[in-house]
Amino acid sequence: MTTPDSARSDFIRDIITGDVKTGKYGGKVYTRFPPEPNGYLHIGHAKSICLNFGIAKDFKGLCNLRFDDTNPTKEEVEYVESIKKDVRWLGFDWEDRLFYASDYFEQMCRYAVQIIKMGKAYVCDLSADEIREYRGTLTEPGKDSPYRNRSVEENLDLFERMRAGEFPDGSRTLRAKIDMKSGNINMRDPVIYRIMHMPHHRTGDKWCIYPMYDFAHCISDSIEGITHSICTLEFEDHRPLYDWFLDELEVDCHPKQIEFARLNLSHTVLSKRKLIKLVEDGNVTGWDDPRMPTIAGLRRRGYTPEAVRNFCERIGVSKRDNLVDISLLEYCIREDLNKRAPRVMVVLHSLRVVIVNYPEEKTEELEAINNPEDATMGTRKIPFSRVLYIEQEDFQEAPPKQFFRLVPGREVRLRYAYFIKCVDVIKDTNTGRIIELHCTYDPETRGGNAPDGRKVKATLHWVSASHAVDAEVRLYDYLFLKADPTDIEEGKDFKSHINPNSLEILKSCRVEPGLKGATQGDCYQFERLGYFCVDKDSSDNKLVFNRTVTLRDTWAKIEKKGKG
RNA sequence: UGGGGAGUCGUCCAGUGGCAGGACGGCAGGCUCUGGACCUGCUUACAGGGGUUCGAAUCCUCUCUCCCCAGCCA
Numbered sequence: 001m002t003t004p005d006s007a008r009s010d011f012i013r014d015i016i017t018g019d020v021k022t023g024k025y026g027g028k029v030y031t032r033f034p035p036e037p038n039g040y041l042h043i044g045h046a047k048s049i050c051l052n053f054g055i056a057k058d059f060k061g062l063c064n065l066r067f068d069d070t071n072p073t074k075e076e077v078e079y080v081e082s083i084k085k086d087v088r089w090l091g092f093d094w095e096d097r098l099f100y101a102s103d104y105f106e107q108m109c110r111y112a113v114q115i116i117k118m119g120k121a122y123v124c125d126l127s128a129d130e131i132r133e134y135r136g137t138l139t140e141p142g143k144d145s146p147y148r149n150r151s152v153e154e155n156l157d158l159f160e161r162m163r164a165g166e167f168p169d170g171s172r173t174l175r176a177k178i179d180m181k182s183g184n185i186n187m188r189d190p191v192i193y194r195i196m197h198m199p200h201h202r203t204g205d206k207w208c209i210y211p212m213y214d215f216a217h218c219i220s221d222s223i224e225g226i227t228h229s230i231c232t233l234e235f236e237d238h239r240p241l242y243d244w245f246l247d248e249l250e251v252d253c254h255p256k257q258i259e260f261a262r263l264n265l266s267h268t269v270l271s272k273r274k275l276i277k278l279v280e281d282g283n284v285t286g287w288d289d290p291r292m293p294t295i296a297g298l299r300r301r302g303y304t305p306e307a308v309r310n311f312c313e314r315i316g317v318s319k320r321d322n323l324v325d326i327s328l329l330e331y332c333i334r335e336d337l338n339k340r341a342p343r344v345m346v347v348l349h350s351l352r353v354v355i356v357n358y359p360e361e362k363t364e365e366l367e368a369i370n371n372p373e374d375a376t377m378g379t380r381k382i383p384f385s386r387v388l389y390i391e392q393e394d395f396q397e398a399p400p401k402q403f404f405r406l407v408p409g410r411e412v413r414l415r416y417a418y419f420i421k422c423v424d425v426i427k428d429t430n431t432g433r434i435i436e437l438h439c440t441y442d443p444e445t446r447g448g449n450a451p452d453g454r455k456v457k458a459t460l461h462w463v464s465a466s467h468a469v470d471a472e473v474r475l476y477d478y479l480f481l482k483a484d485p486t487d488i489e490e491g492k493d494f495k496s497h498i499n500p501n502s503l504e505i506l507k508s509c510r511v512e513p514g515l516k517g518a519t520q521g522d523c524y525q526f527e528r529l530g531y532f533c534v535d536k537d538s539s540d541n542k543l544v545f546n547r548t549v550t551l552r553d554t555w556a557k558i559e560k561k562g563k564g
Numbered sequence: 565u566g567g568g569g570a571g572u573c574g575u576c577c578a579g580u581g582g583c584a585g586g587a588c589g590g591c592a593g594g595c596u597c598u599g600g601a602c603c604u605g606c607u608u609a610c611a612g613g614g615g616u617u618c619g620a621a622u623c624c625u626c627u628c629u630c631c632c633c634a635g636c637c638a
Contacts (some may be wrong), residue, residue, distance in 0.1 A: 009578090010577085010578095034638095035638095036637085036638050038637090038638080068638065070637095070638080071637065071638075073637090074637075074638090127636095128635080128636055131635095131636075132634075132635085135634060136566095136634075137566085137634055138565090138566055138567075138633075138634060139565060139566045139567095139634095140566080140634095141566085142634090169636085170636065172636095173636055175636095182566095182567080183566045183567035183568085184566090184567050184568070184633080185566090185567075185633060185634050186567095186633075187567095188634085191635090191636050193636090194636035195636080196636085210636095212635090212636075212637085212638090213637070213638050214638095216638095217638085233568095233569070233570090233631080233632065234631095234632055234633075234638095235632095235638090236568055236569060236632075236633090237567065237568045237569085237632075237633055238633090239568090240568095259569085261569095261570085261631095266575085272638095314576080314577085314587065314588080315576060315577075316576065316577040316578080316587095317577085318570090318576085318577070319569070319570060320569095320570055320571070320576090320577095320631095321569095321570070321571095321630070321631055321632095322575085322576065322577090323575075323576090324575070324576055324588095325574085325575050325576075325588065325589070327575085327588060327589060328575080328576070328587080328588050328589085330588095331587090331588060331589090332588095334600090334601090338600080338601060339601095343598080343600095369597095372596095372597095372598085372600095372601075373601065373602095402599090404599080405599090413597060414597095415597060415598070416597075447597090448597050449597075456597085457599095458599080459596095459597045459598065459599095460598095461598075483575095525598085525600085527598050527600080528598045528599080528600070529598090529600095530600095551598075551599090551600045551601090552599090552600065552601085553599075553600085554599045554600085555599045556599090557599095558599080
């Protein structure tokens with residue numbers, strides 16, 4: 001309990017280690033992940049989840065899941081369910097510690113009364129606009145509300161009647177009496193309760209006043225016995241207020257708030273507002289669109305919890321503004337899938353190949369390795385016959401020098417099968433388009449090796465035409481063309497950088513027969529192409545795959561360089 | 565121009581008085597029945613100026629740049 005379990009270290013763990021050493025909080029460590037149920041979780045939340053649950057684990061403490069549900073106008077049950085699902089999927093367990101800020105409304109109300117009695121809070125009749133005017137600006141101090149000096153009795157009475165529902169929305173607020181001249185605007189008599197005649201997803205019609213974040217959050221933390229309240233940088237100047245409430249209330253548990261920089265990921269956006277906009281405007285099909293950086297989107301895309309957790313570990317934690325390159329995320333999923341994904345052969349853009357010296361009716365079963373990284377995954381049989389499909393881009397009639405795949409007259413290997421040589425290119429007489437290739441095979445090279453030791457430069461993936469199963473494959477690309485889509489020109493919005501080609505649907509791909517019956521979530525490496533998983537739209541009649549990520553593609557780089 | 569934060573390779577994170585390091589990316593090789601994986605090497609950074617010190621990314625000081633805050637959102 002004195003040092004973290006793992007070697008992992010960051011400035012937050014350092015602070016906590018210090019607190020544990022000095023015996024602060026009795027040497028205990030207790031954290032919480034406090035989402036507001038007003039949207040789906042995204043990879044930025046994953047960073048926070050890994051941090052909070054990870055710290056609890058490292059220090060042998062606990063971490064609660066708590067919904068910060070203090071604003072009934074934006075929050076929905078759908079979101080709490082999705083959040084629970086996503087946290088669980090990421091691999092974290094809150095056990096019996098599922099809480100809601102709304103569980104504490106009664107206690108918060110008692111605390112509010114206590115602060116009023118101390119003369120440190122008052123009911124204010126100013127309108128929202130007036131409060132804004134009185135607040136001053138960043139450079140000018142605010143001025144006191146005319147209601148600031150109401151008597152404790154009057155405040156108590158008014159607050160009681162606010163709670164009883166006697167006043168309309170927006171007519172009054174309860175405010176902390178702190179300092180209208182503070183350089184920190186959060187301390188200029190912040191609102192702590194507002195009137196909202198609005199049913200709450202958990203408390204129903206019980207309340208018509210709801211506490212504000214600053215009041216609710218510190219109290220919730222305190223009630224739960226949180227020791228370290230970890231949040232993002234924008235709450236840094238809320239910390240004096242967090243501490244003010246807990247000091248005034250003289251609570252037993254006064255957690256330490258520590259702020260870290262939120263994650264920014266290149267080529268995507270991570271703000272709930274913007275993500276909601278993408279969903280609502282139909283730029284994506286929903287919160288779980290595989291292009292979305294949401295946990296639900298990543299899951300559907302084929303990301304594994306291990307890869308996401310690993311990513312969160314690798315990006316580290318600090319207080320600097322950051323823009324993490326999405327290539328790191330891709331590296332993490334490739335690293336994971338390379339070890340676990342069975343290999344399989346699939347042709348995306350098919351080109352017909354006839355092996356002219358192979359018997360018409362013959363079919364043979366060839367043995368293929370399921371995963372060269374893991375011998376325990378065994379082998380499988382794949383059918384070979386006279387007519388095959390290969391990838392269109394694996395053949396060129398007039399190739400550049402570095403192209404070493406199939407060309408007229410050249411011999412290449414069909415993976416796990418035979419060496420073949422292209423002897424004829426059949427074209428459509430009208431369009432000139434290549435329709436099929438005629439090749440010969442060398443029977444001596446069965447399995448993929450030549451007894452005479454001769455080598456070929458390329459190995460192609462293929463599928464036997466008569467045995468192939470049709471499938472739809474969805475190829476995804478970055479949602480935004482620019483690394484930082486929020487970096488925009490005057491007068492434009494983040495949508496101006498959206499990638500119009502972030503989704504490409506391939507309707508008639510040919511997959512090896514063994515893939516028939518693959519079920520939702522199954523992931524594979526399509527050899528030489530990338531990692532793919534079975535989408536939820538897939539059915540027995542129609543296979544649908546999502547491309548999770550391509551393989552590292554050296555050839556694509558060479559090609560690009562040639563063009564660029 | 566008030567308050568609060570932050571500046572280290574292209575990117576992210578370490579280093580807190582003693583040779584600036586790791587990861588990703590990039591580049592170049594090796595190996596290979598996936599132009600994959602794996603292996604090797606290389607590239608590149610302490611925002612700037614003063615000062616303290618035998619010695620400074622680290623301490624002091626001045627400056628510059630960037631981010632956050634004026635919701636009855638969180």
